[in-house]
């Protein structure tokens with residue numbers, strides 16, 4: 539695996555708040571990676587570190603072999619499209635496109651023209667007069683046509699309708715197939731994009747919770763359901779992320795490394811389904827939010843505690 543970017547022991551502290559804590563991971567080259575996590579998890583902060591907008595409080599960030607901060611050689615090969623991207627007040631759509639054409643060395647004007655038509659964007663209209671969704675579409679056009687070797691999309695589709703979002707996914711996939719490059723995409727619309735993803739990074743309250751390739755996740759995350767006793771038996775041998783039961787029936791989301799997990803569940807009379815990446819992410823985030831079960835020592839201490 540070649541890394542386009544790496545974070546080693548990265549902590550980012552703002553005044554009074556730690557947004558990232560000791561994060562070590564890499565973003566694979568020529569891969570579409572999903573950066574997932576709940577509101578305030580630290581996704582934008584991580585992208586800001588990768589794009590040299592911030593310097594970590596501790597640890598090291600490397601992109602395309604060097605530290606990105608104030609490094610034109612690295613930054614010229616990156617494109618960062620953020621939610622609610624702002625442009626100079628007087629900019630029309632065509633001005634943003636010509637500025638991007640000058641900025642990005644790998645810019646493809648014919649792709650930009652095609653995308654402007656696909657998203658039905660009026661070239662001469664001032665950007666500040668565009669609707670919210672159209673503004674997002676401008677960012678998407680610039681991000682894709684930049685063909686930057688490392689392209690980051692941070693929740694790029696504020697206000698974009700379902701048809702336009704599908705257009706984005708289709709165009710991204712088609713262009714990526716012809717021009718493989720490193721794409722890091724943060725989103726809350728996990729279900730919609732999960733087929734696009736080759737790798738998943740999940741952050742939870744500033745810590746890296748999951749760093750796995752999507753294929754492995756799909757193969758190892760299962761949801762089993764059936765009689766509660768059998769679900770518990772099965773769960774005892776696997777990593778249970780979420781468990782719910784009602785009237786003697788139960789359902790559990792598990793991660794397993796056992797090659798025979800499906801057969802084992804079937805032998806117990808359980809129904810087995812593949813767990814979607816969205817469900818897995820929700821289960822893992824909720825599990826991480828649970829307070830840890832008290833240890834035996836804690837129990838003992840509580841028993842002895844004065845009331």
Ligand SMILES: Nc1ncnc2c1ncn2[C@@H]1O[C@H](COP(=O)(O)OP(=O)(O)OP(=O)(O)O)[C@@H](O)[C@H]1O
Pocket residue numbers: 552553555556557575576577578579580581582583584
């Ligand atoms: N400049 C700052 N000063 C203080 N705290 C900040 C600053 N920037 C971010 N934070 C805090 O760091 C945490 C992570 O923020 P970040 O924007 O990275 O989250 P996110 O995962 O992108 O969230 P969302 O999905 O809601 O956009 C949040 O608690 C946020 O309030």
